[in-house]
Amino acid sequence: MNEFFKWEYVITLFPKVLSALPTTLFIVLFATLIGSFLGLIIAYCRIERIPIVNQISAVYVSFIRGTPILVQMFIVFYGVPSLLGVIGIDISNWNKLYFIYITYGINTSAYFSEIFRSAISSVPASQYEAAASIGLTKWQTYRRTLIPQAGKIAFPNLGVSIVNLLQNTSLAFSLGVLDIMGKVQTLGALYYRVLEGYFIAAIIFIVLSISLEKLFNMLEKRMHAPKRSRQVTMQPLALERAEAAMTVQKSIK
Amino acid sequence: MIEIKDISKSFGKNAILKGMNVTIEKGEVVVILGPSGSGKSTFLRCINFLERADAGEISIGQTKVEFKKAKSKEILAVRRKTAMVFQQYDLFLHKSAIENVVEGLIIARKEPKEEAYKKGLELLSKVGLKDKRDAYPHQLSGGQQQRVGIARALALNPEVILFDEPTSALDPELVGETLDVIKHVAQTGVTMIIVTHEMSFAYEIADRVIFMEDGVIVEQGSPEELFEQTKEERTKQFLARFSR
Numbered sequence: 001m002n003e004f005f006k007w008e009y010v011i012t013l014f015p016k017v018l019s020a021l022p023t024t025l026f027i028v029l030f031a032t033l034i035g036s037f038l039g040l041i042i043a044y045c046r047i048e049r050i051p052i053v054n055q056i057s058a059v060y061v062s063f064i065r066g067t068p069i070l071v072q073m074f075i076v077f078y079g080v081p082s083l084l085g086v087i088g089i090d091i092s093n094w095n096k097l098y099f100i101y102i103t104y105g106i107n108t109s110a111y112f113s114e115i116f117r118s119a120i121s122s123v124p125a126s127q128y129e130a131a132a133s134i135g136l137t138k139w140q141t142y143r144r145t146l147i148p149q150a151g152k153i154a155f156p157n158l159g160v161s162i163v164n165l166l167q168n169t170s171l172a173f174s175l176g177v178l179d180i181m182g183k184v185q186t187l188g189a190l191y192y193r194v195l196e197g198y199f200i201a202a203i204i205f206i207v208l209s210i211s212l213e214k215l216f217n218m219l220e221k222r223m224h225a226p227k228r229s230r231q232v233t234m235q236p237l238a239l240e241r242a243e244a245a246m247t248v249q250k251s252i253k
Numbered sequence: 254m255i256e257i258k259d260i261s262k263s264f265g266k267n268a269i270l271k272g273m274n275v276t277i278e279k280g281e282v283v284v285i286l287g288p289s290g291s292g293k294s295t296f297l298r299c300i301n302f303l304e305r306a307d308a309g310e311i312s313i314g315q316t317k318v319e320f321k322k323a324k325s326k327e328i329l330a331v332r333r334k335t336a337m338v339f340q341q342y343d344l345f346l347h348k349s350a351i352e353n354v355v356e357g358l359i360i361a362r363k364e365p366k367e368e369a370y371k372k373g374l375e376l377l378s379k380v381g382l383k384d385k386r387d388a389y390p391h392q393l394s395g396g397q398q399q400r401v402g403i404a405r406a407l408a409l410n411p412e413v414i415l416f417d418e419p420t421s422a423l424d425p426e427l428v429g430e431t432l433d434v435i436k437h438v439a440q441t442g443v444t445m446i447i448v449t450h451e452m453s454f455a456y457e458i459a460d461r462v463i464f465m466e467d468g469v470i471v472e473q474g475s476p477e478e479l480f481e482q483t484k485e486e487r488t489k490q491f492l493a494r495f496s497r
Contacts, residue, residue, distance in 0.1 A: 126339065126341060126343040127343065127345065127346065129303050129337075129339070129343060130339065130343040130344070130345060131345075132301075132302075132303060132332060133301055133303065133332065133335075133336060133337040133339075134332075134336065134356060134357030134361055134405065134406075134409060135329060135332045135333035135357055135361035135362075135409065136356075136357070136360055136361050137325075137329060137361075138325075140360050140361070144356065144360055145345060148347050149346065149347050152347075239351065239370045239374075239386075241367050241370075242367055242368075242370035242371035242373075242374055243374060245367075245371055246371065246374060246375070
């Protein structure tokens, strides 16, 4: 055992592997941002059944969900630049990380779009009608009525999806990006110590996943807690002023 | 004045409305009676475009729109002159009573928040729910929810309020308080179209009663005319089931 695995290497290598943590976290962050943005647009197009875009979105979503992310990564990294090269746009000298952000963003958008779509569809149709009946535009209806209610429904699934995304980032090293897994590989080649590296990576991923899970659980609980503490915005202020005005009026009468 | 001409609507091959004409004067309270499936609710829902009618036109005040051709701007214009009270209340579930009432004022009408909340509180006290202003729909009884729904409709100060069986989903015990609020509102001169099965309420509140079946108006007139001097055989049959 001592031959294969030495604790002292775990200690030496740990800070080095940990230095790649920001890279991994940034992939998760950008993928989540891009995924949320695209995912919402796709979900909207599918719910409203916008002609052509709806069908394209459906194919897009099943393609992304039906192919391994490794394949998607190679398409984005090798395929797209050579395609763009044909029409005279050169992006081959871009930072590799941009391609990674784009790939993971696109990948996440497909999963998120389905989460958003099912969440928005599960808000009762009567809520939409109520909003329409008081004269809200479609955009206002989504912003004020559908998305706030759908958000609560979507939230736990988004958490699961993001934890998944975190594990998936470990494939980014196949393009030579120095995220946590990439770092483990390079250090392995450098020190001839592979097992310790993977052990460290496993620990970091487990800790990250559990923290993410806990974070989402906490936020979810807060979302469903009695709402009074949440509305510390304009409303109560306006409400109090209105009440004060009314009491003054009454006392004058 | 509201004028609805030749409104018709089918779901597939099933014709629900077959060319009805209804004119409603300002301040008039019109009650629509009729058996289930006669198209009463569809009529109301077509007026504010929750359903898209196949033919006909509507004019409310200065706005005149053909149902079939209406663009989203015109639909919005009609919706902003109408308000609806739903059978299942349909309050915004994630908003408190007062937030439900002011939503249309602040978001659709762009009124200043303070004004809107002032108006909202007045309306909540009008329907007897001032102390429930911070309660969420799930914390309110059906009758209370429906009264918030009425306050929400009133807040918009619409040309007409459409009541779609406002008490049908309520406990018998809670029907009274809701009807009282509607009566109270009717006395303030708000134009209303009410679909209901509450006959004595209809008799008491209506300026005009319309009896419809199979998508057409069978008979209409003042409550006295319709209930006591009924002309059509079909209307008599329908009313006979309710009279005790």
